[in-house]
Amino acid sequence: MSEQEQIILDTVDRFLARDVAPVAQALEREDVYPHELVEKMKALGLFGATIGEAYGGLGLPASTYVKIVERISAVWMSVSGIFNSHLIMCAAVEQFGTQSMKESVLPRMATGELRGGIALTEPDCGTDLQAVRTRAVRDGDEYVIDGTKQWITNSVEGNILAVLVKTDPDTTPAHKGMSLILVEKHAGYRATKLKKLGYRGVDTGEVQFDGVRVPAENLVGEQEGRGLQQILSGLALGRINVAARGVGVARAALDASVRYAQERKTFGVPIGQHQAIQIKLADMVTRVEAARLLTEKAAIAYDEADRCDMEAGMAKLFATEAAVENSMEALRIHGAYGYSPDNPVERYYRDAPLLVIGEGTNEMMRLIIARQLIERNPI
Numbered sequence: 001m002s003e004q005e006q007i008i009l010d011t012v013d014r015f016l017a018r019d020v021a022p023v024a025q026a027l028e029r030e031d032v033y034p035h036e037l038v039e040k041m042k043a044l045g046l047f048g049a050t051i052g053e054a055y056g057g058l059g060l061p062a063s064t065y066v067k068i069v070e071r072i073s074a075v076w077m078s079v080s081g082i083f084n085s086h087l088i089m090c091a092a093v094e095q096f097g098t099q100s101m102k103e104s105v106l107p108r109m110a111t112g113e114l115r116g117g118i119a120l121t122e123p124d125c126g127t128d129l130q131a132v133r134t135r136a137v138r139d140g141d142e143y144v145i146d147g148t149k150q151w152i153t154n155s156v157e158g159n160i161l162a163v164l165v166k167t168d169p170d171t172t173p174a175h176k177g178m179s180l181i182l183v184e185k186h187a188g189y190r191a192t193k194l195k196k197l198g199y200r201g202v203d204t205g206e207v208q209f210d211g212v213r214v215p216a217e218n219l220v221g222e223q224e225g226r227g228l229q230q231i232l233s234g235l236a237l238g239r240i241n242v243a244a245r246g247v248g249v250a251r252a253a254l255d256a257s258v259r260y261a262q263e264r265k266t267f268g269v270p271i272g273q274h275q276a277i278q279i280k281l282a283d284m285v286t287r288v289e290a291a292r293l294l295t296e297k298a299a300i301a302y303d304e305a306d307r308c309d310m311e312a313g314m315a316k317l318f319a320t321e322a323a324v325e326n327s328m329e330a331l332r333i334h335g336a337y338g339y340s341p342d343n344p345v346e347r348y349y350r351d352a353p354l355l356v357i358g359e360g361t362n363e364m365m366r367l368i369i370a371r372q373l374i375e376r377n378p379i
């Protein structure tokens with residue numbers, strides 16, 4: 001670990017201990033957006049974590065970013081949601097946007113003045129993104145956008161979205177008629193907050209576009225028809241980041257269990273002395289270590305600009321299933337106390353399932369891994 005990375009991680013740890021840990025449980029329970037934390041995150045530079053220094057960001061490699069995301073998610077996963085999909089959007093803009101788009105948008109995103117998200121999913125499609133129906137029609141120097149997006153994180157409290165649209169709904173294959181367009185909130189979309197099992201506090205909404213007009217230069221890249229490919233490239237970072245969240249939640253569940261196994265006594269001894277509990281702890285710590293190694297490997301592949309969809313897929317699959325399994329085991333180890341909303345273990349159990357759904361479901365991760373495995377091993 002470099003000295004600079006250590007300084008950054010120490011700063012994040014102080015922020016988590018001083019500002020996040022004391023409020024996480026109450027804000028999550030009431031589903032309250034953490035405005036004060038967002039101001040502190042701006043000051044820390046988290047909204048620009050992976051944006052290049054040329055655009056005012058910290059320019060951190062993914063290998064440092066995953067350590068930040070793991071730490072934050074181990075304390076309160078929703079806080080990572082506030083800047084993670086924002087940075088996926090930034091990655092797509094930085095990689096594919098025109099120079100003038102990058103100069104106009106990225107510096108404001110790096111400070112958190114603009115806080116973004118990615119609007120892909122619709123009421124009738126999530127995995128099958130080629131089925132999106134949201135339409136953008138060119139009208140002179142503008143696009144006019146109509147449609148509905150669903151489950152969009154940062155759509156209510158944030159102020160800019162990268163929206164996946166059909167610019168040509170009749171083309172086959174369908175992805176050649178899809179584009180990515182940036183839409184600022186003042187252009188007029190309406191976002192309504194949705195209720196969720198977990199991952200509360202951070203806003204996830206339904207977004208309505210009724211004739212929303214944006215300048216034609218808000219198209220990402222020079223040409224229409226590249227939107228799906230652009231956002232899928234951003235999702236490689238997204239999947240690595242979800243894997244890091246999985247490591248964080250799995251570790252938090254483990255840490256709580258290791259403590260409780262030494263405090264709680266049954267039959268005259270701490271429960272950690274019963275083999276049944278020891279076996280659970282052994283499996284939990286092994287999952288955390290393995291998940292972290294896969295996540296770090298995927299992050300390094302991303303930093304080295306290797307093709308990393310297989311590595312990102314394996315990390316996402318393993319680490320998020322580890323979060324689900326560890327949170328369930330933590331709940332069992334805590335007995336009835338794990339079932340109480342006063343105990344963070346109950347929150348880990350509600351937060352973890354999102355990770356197997358978001359940024360591509362784990363069913364799809366298995367397909368991606370298998371296809372890559374075969375492609376990389378021709379006979």
Ligand SMILES: Cc1cc2nc3c(=O)[nH]c(=O)nc-3n(C[C@H](O)[C@H](O)[C@H](O)COP(=O)(O)OP(=O)(O)OC[C@H]3O[C@@H](n4cnc5c(N)ncnc54)[C@H](O)[C@@H]3O)c2cc1C
Nearest residue numbers: 118119120121125126127128151152153204358359361363
């Ligand atoms: C809290 C939360 C936040 C979210 N934030 C965002 C966001 O910011 N932006 C955004 O765009 N979306 C967001 N989403 C949506 C998320 O990305 C989608 O839910 C996800 O992509 C899955 O799509 P779906 O729910 O429509 O499921 P579907 O695509 O309908 O899939 C249903 C089931 O079928 C399986 N399945 C589908 N196709 C196949 C196949 N070919 N082979 C095998 N199995 C298959 C899936 O794995 C799943 O189990 C969020 C969701 C949640 C819950």
